[in-house]
Structure formats: C-alpha cells, structure tokens
Amino acid sequence: MATKNPELPVETPLNRRNFLKGSAALAGGVAAKAVPTMALAGNPENLPPNVPSWSQGLGDGVDITPYGMPSEFEQKVVRRTVPWLTATPESSVSFTPLADVYGIITPNGLHFCRHHGGVAGINSHDHRLVIHGLVDRELIFTMHEVKRMPSVSRIHFLECAANGGMEWRGAQLEAVQFTHGMISCCEWTGVKLSTLLDECGIKPKAKWLLAEGADASGMTRSIPMDKALDDCMVVYAQNGEMLRPEQGYPLRLFVPGWEGNMSIKWLRRIEVGDQPWHTREETSKYTDLMPTGKARQFTWFQECNSVITSPSMEKPINGKGFVEIQGLSWTGQGKIKQVDVSVDGGKNWHPAQIDGPVFDKALTRFRLPWKWDGKAALLQSRAIDETGYVQPNFSELRALRGEWSIYHNNSVHTWKVNTGGDVENVQLS
Numbered sequence: 249m250a251t252k253n254p255e256l257p258v259e260t261p262l263n264r265r266n267f268l269k270g271s272a273a274l275a276g277g278v279a280a281k282a283v284p285t286m287a288l289a290g291n292p293e294n295l296p297p298n299v300p301s302w303s304q305g306l307g308d309g310v311d312i313t314p315y316g317m318p319s320e321f322e323q324k325v326v327r328r329t330v331p332w333l334t335a336t337p338e339s340s341v342s343f344t345p346l347a348d349v350y351g352i353i354t355p356n357g358l359h360f361c362r363h364h365g366g367v368a369g370i371n372s373h374d375h376r377l378v379i380h381g382l383v384d385r386e387l388i389f390t391m392h393e394v395k396r397m398p399s400v401s402r403i404h405f406l407e408c409a410a411n412g413g414m415e416w417r418g419a420q421l422e423a424v425q426f427t428h429g430m431i432s433c434c435e436w437t438g439v440k441l442s443t444l445l446d447e448c449g450i451k452p453k454a455k456w457l458l459a460e461g462a463d464a465s466g467m468t469r470s471i472p473m474d475k476a477l478d479d480c481m482v483v484y485a486q487n488g489e490m491l492r493p494e495q496g497y498p499l500r501l502f503v504p505g506w507e508g509n510m511s512i513k514w515l516r517r518i519e520v521g522d523q524p525w526h527t528r529e530e531t532s533k534y535t536d537l538m539p540t541g542k543a544r545q546f547t548w549f550q551e552c553n554s555v556i557t558s559p560s561m562e563k564p565i566n567g568k569g570f571v572e573i574q575g576l577s578w579t580g581q582g583k584i585k586q587v588d589v590s591v592d593g594g595k596n597w598h599p600a601q602i603d604g605p606v607f608d609k610a611l612t613r614f615r616l617p618w619k620w621d622g623k624a625a626l627l628q629s630r631a632i633d634e635t636g637y638v639q640p641n642f643s644e645l646r647a648l649r650g651e652w653s654i655y656h657n658n659s660v661h662t663w664k665v666n667t668g669g670d671v672e673n674v675q676l677s
C-alpha cells in the first residue's frame with residue numbers, strides 16, 4: 249500500500265442529541281444506552297434484527313490470501329509522511345499511526361521508516377556480512393551461517409532521535425502520528441553481536457566498531473565496544489517473520505535504547521577498531537545544538553518519554569462521561585517505573601495503571617480512567633524510569649538545551665480538549 253497522506257482517521261465526536269434520537273429509533277424505543285455507538289454509522293440493512301449481508305452466503309476460502317492483509321475497513325490505519333519535511337521520499341521518514349495501534353507491539357506494516365537512500369532491494373542469497381579489522385579471524389557470513397548461530401528474541405522499541413524534533417520551537421503538527429510516530433516496538437530475533445564477535449575473536453586493543461549498511465547511502469555509525477558486547481544484536485526477524493525490506497532485510501544491527509540511526513539496516517560490514525570513526529571526516533553523526541552555540545555529541549540513548557495516544561487529535565472525545573486515557577511510555581535506560589497523568593496542565597498528577605509485563609527498553613502502555621465533564625481540559629503524561637529520571641516539561645528542557653536542537657525532544661506533551669471534545673496540540677509556557 250503506497251498510500252501518501254490519506255485523510256487522517258479522525259473519529260468525529262458524536263452529537264449527544266443525535267445519539268439518543270438515533271438509538272431510540274433503531275432499538276424501537278428500548279433503553280437508548282444499550283445500543284452501541286457504532287451502530288449509528290451503519291447501514292440499517294445490516295443491523296439487528298436483520299441478517300447482515302456477510303451472513304447470507306459463504307465467504308472466501310482459506311486459499312484466497314496466502315499472506316493475509318488487514319480488513320479493508322482499516323485502510324486508513326497506515327504510515328503517513330509529512331511532505332514538506334524533506335526534499336525526496338528516498339531520504340525521508342514515515343510515521344507510525346500511534347493512535348490506532350494496540351498493546352505494545354507495532355505490526356510490521358506500520359513500523360515507521362527512516363531511509364537516507366531508499367530501501368535496498370537485497371536478495372538474501374547474495375547478501376554477506378563481513379567482519380574485519382582488529383580481530384583474530386576476518387570472517388564473511390552468509391545469511392545461512394548467521395541463522396545457524398544461537399539466537400535470541402527480545403522486545404525493544406526503536407526510535408529516531410528526531411522523534412518530536414519538529415516541536416522544539418512550538419506546537420506544530422496536527423496528529424500524534426506526526427508528533428511522536430517515529431517510534432515502533434517489535435520482537436526482534438537474531439544473534440547477539442557478542443556471539444558474532446566471539447567467533448572472530450576481538451583483539452585487546454579493540455574499543456569501537458563501525459557498522460555499515462548496503463543501501464545507496466552506505467550509512468555508517470560508530471558503536472562503542474561496551475555497548476556492542478552488552479546488548480546489541482544482529483537481527484534478521486521482526487515479530488515472527490523475516491525483516492521487512494524497509495526495516496533492513498535481510499540483516500540489521502539493533503542497538504537497544506539508543507538513537508535509531510545507530511541500528512544500521514541492510515548490515516553488510518562491521519569493522520573493529522581502536523577509536524571512533526566519528527572523529528574522522530568521512531563519517532557523520534547526530535549532534536544537538538545548544539543555546540551556547542556549542543553542540544552535544546555522543547547523545548546516544550533515548551531519554552524517558554511518553555505521550556497520550558487517546559484522547560488525541562485522531563481520537564476526540566465522544567460526549568461527556570467515561571473516557572479511558574491511554575498512552576505509551578518508554579526509556580532507553582531500562583524499564584518504565586511509573587507514569588503520571590494530569591488533566592489540568594500539570595497542576596495535579598494521578599498515577600496511571602501500567603500494562604505489564606514491562607520490558608526493558610520497550611514501549612509500555614498506560615491507562616487512566618477519567619470522567620469528562622465537558623469542560624476544556626489540558627491532558628499530559630509524565631513518565632519516570634527505573635533510574636528515577638523524570639520526564640521534563642518544555643520549560644525545564646529548554647532551560648537545559650535551548651530550542652535549536654533537532655534531536656532528543658522528550659518533553660511532557662500537552663493535548664487541549666475543547667468543549668466539543670475535539671483535541672488540539674498546544675504547548676504551555
């Protein structure tokens with residue numbers, strides 16, 4: 249599905265009076281609240297007590313969809329792009345529809361994409377991983393050889409360092425898909441990088457790795473050896489199937505909790521060295537411009553962050569009464585410990601319920617039951633991770649970092665609920 253910027257799936261708030269009128273008519277005057285809201289949008293011929301069209305004949309056989317697709321009625325749940333953001337789609341980003349995913353696992357077809365030179369269309373039989381440099385044995389692995397090695401499967405988020413980056417200087421984008429959708433979370437399967445390095449034998453002087461992709465951008469990143477041996481993986485599968493081409497098929501580096509750009513896709517080469525390639529001109533890195541005019545570098549891990557995904561601009565409130573506030577939280581430094589939610593712009597905080605099990609460096613869903621009284625409200629979430637770090641608000645973050653960064657915006661985010669139930673992206677001073 250190569251849909252570009254289809255209309256956002258906004259659920260229009262229901263008019264309360266129509267709701268009551270409609271349900272009474274359909275239910276023949278029986279208790280209005282017993283009729284589900286969805287019924288109002290439906291074709292009366294398919295509604296009780298009629299037999300709907302899909303019950304009147306046989307459906308498709310088991311052989312119709314060898315590889316299954318989502319329901320045709322979910323066509324608006326897709327990745328989207330912001331056309332003005334970049335000059336070309338080959339060096340750009342698409343966003344995960346965070347308001348329309350459930351639980352903590354991102355379906356493979358909805359994983360955000362960030363490419364610098366387009367998707368490399370690799371034939372896995374011809375793909376090789378070369379490991380060389382400060383090693384006892386320089387080795388070339390086929391995919392078959394990589395898959396023969398002891399494997400691990402782990403659930404981790406992957407987040408672009410630029411997630412939220414367009415909001416540094418003010419509220420700008422009109423969907424949670426765009427304010428926070430450069431994050432996804434999958435079960436990744438592959439070989440621990442330490443297992444591969446053991447196979448080659450690293451020399452005592454080895455302190456850094458260079459990872460290189462086989463795409464047209466030939467993207468490279470330097471990884472410190474401590475991290476490489478700690479929890480990095482060379483993965484070939486995501487959520488139970490081989491990686492999607494967009495995610496680096498057939499092989500990618502996965503650096504848990506760190507900036508997405510270090511998780512080199514279409515991984516073809518690892519060079520072992522004694523110093524970072526950052527210091528050499530041929531390799532780029534991401535830096536954060538500070539108010540002083542100096543830049544921070546080696547800002548590798550993704551700070552503790554969270555966002556409310558419903559209500560949100562895509563999920564306005566349908567009338568007064570019960571609303572479950574829901575959202576996602578994450579931290580590159582371990583596990584989420586607590587998430588607080590405010591409905592009054594941060595004056596009062598309420599501890600949210602955390603959906604377990606909570607995984608290390610993984611999306612963590614939170615919920616808070618709320619009764620909306622129909623008045624304007626300012627919704628916020630604030631995550632705390634197991635190191636005790638508390639997600640900052642914008643004034644705290646700007647005091648530290650200014651507002652000229654592109655990367656690492658992990659500020660508390662605010663949604664303003666208006667009296668009609670629609671939601672706006674705002675920033676509190």
Ligand SMILES: Nc1nc2c(c(=O)[nH]1)N[C@H]1C(S)=C(S)[C@@H](COP(=O)(O)O)O[C@H]1N2
Nearest residue numbers: 360361362363364408461495508509512513
């Ligand atoms: N070879 C290669 N690896 C790459 C990139 C790329 O363009 N080429 N983009 C990086 C960036 S900036 C990010 S955020 C992640 C995005 O991974 P995804 O497209 O699977 O979401 O891949 C990283 N690895």
Ligand SMILES: [Mo]
Nearest residue numbers: 408409508509
């Ligand atoms: Mo990125």
